């Protein structure tokens with residue numbers, strides 16, 4: 356049976372979203388899933404991971420793994436790969452994995468499929484889709500499952516795996532493999548950025564763009580989101596104008612979102628915006644311009660001034 360090793364990444368005592376998305380992607384492959392988690396005081400996290408369908412979780416718990424020394428982590432994951440011989444090693448396309456996975460691929464002299472949207476297994480082949488040019492072009496890549504393959508999966512393409520309390524798995528203590536010549540960096544401290552909202556989790560987003568007009572007028576977006584029970588999102592133009600903080604931004608330099616409903620108000624639909632919201636289940640555009648590019652992907656459109664349309668909408672809630 357094909358064996359997949361998932362590198363489990365966490366922050367502030369929780370597995371991060373992209374790791375949970377990787378676990379959903381791997382679950383759909385019908386493979387044996389094992390995992391590795393590296394850090395300090397991570398008993399609960401390792402146990403939690405067994406509730407996500409991982410049969411064996413290798414726990415590397417050591418004070419030297421407090422914070423991230425990527426070279427220590429890499430050397431230890433290398434040792435687990437040598438011991439377990441997986442066909443595929445998967446991680447989220449995070450900064451952590453982007454440092455670790457190419458190093459591992461180079462050490463094993465095997466293939467890496469970096470920043471892919473989806474992953475499939477077909478007989479003895481692995482197939483991955485990598486988007487290019489803000490998803491204008493998709494590259495299909497194939498690898499040999501009889502060899503080792505490294506894969507990093509982009510955020511926002513799979514739902515996060517849900518825990519299943521009835522699942523059981525084994526937690527195995529694995530000794531860290533530390534080489535003092537790897538000690539090139541020292542962890543100093545970890546600081547949480549102040550985030551006012553997590554728009555990636557919202558089911559309904561009311562998103563405002565330059566067409567809203569001014570910072571004062573942007574309150575209409577907050578009022579509409581509140582009335583509809585959603586959160587506020589924005590285009591970069593609205594963020595750059597200082598109408599709303601950056602954690603509301605959707606797109607290439609903002610967040611990738613896939614809510615049930617995305618209402619784009621006064622947003623033209625530049626490609627850098629679309630890449631962050633095009634997977635929303637229902638897209639509603641409110642725009643004065645019936646030729647705005649956002650209409651090409653919108654399921655519904657209201658052609659008109661958002662300052663007239665949105666109050667009409669909330670009147671009926």
Ligand SMILES: Cc1cc2nc3c(=O)[nH]c(=O)nc-3n(C[C@H](O)[C@H](O)[C@H](O)COP(=O)(O)OP(=O)(O)OC[C@H]3O[C@@H](n4cnc5c(N)ncnc54)[C@H](O)[C@@H]3O)c2cc1C
Nearest residue numbers: 564565566590591592606607608609621622623628643661
């Ligand atoms: C490297 C790079 C990265 C970028 N990353 C991002 C990103 O992550 N996210 C992002 O959003 N952008 C990003 N951009 C910017 C992007 O290219 C666009 O400039 C930006 O998305 C435009 O924002 P907008 O749609 O709000 O404004 P505009 O393009 O100016 O569109 C305003 C829209 O409002 C409509 N409108 C005007 N008045 C009204 C009204 N009263 N009622 C209804 N509609 C009205 C207009 O018809 C128009 O369609 C990036 C650009 C670069 C170069």
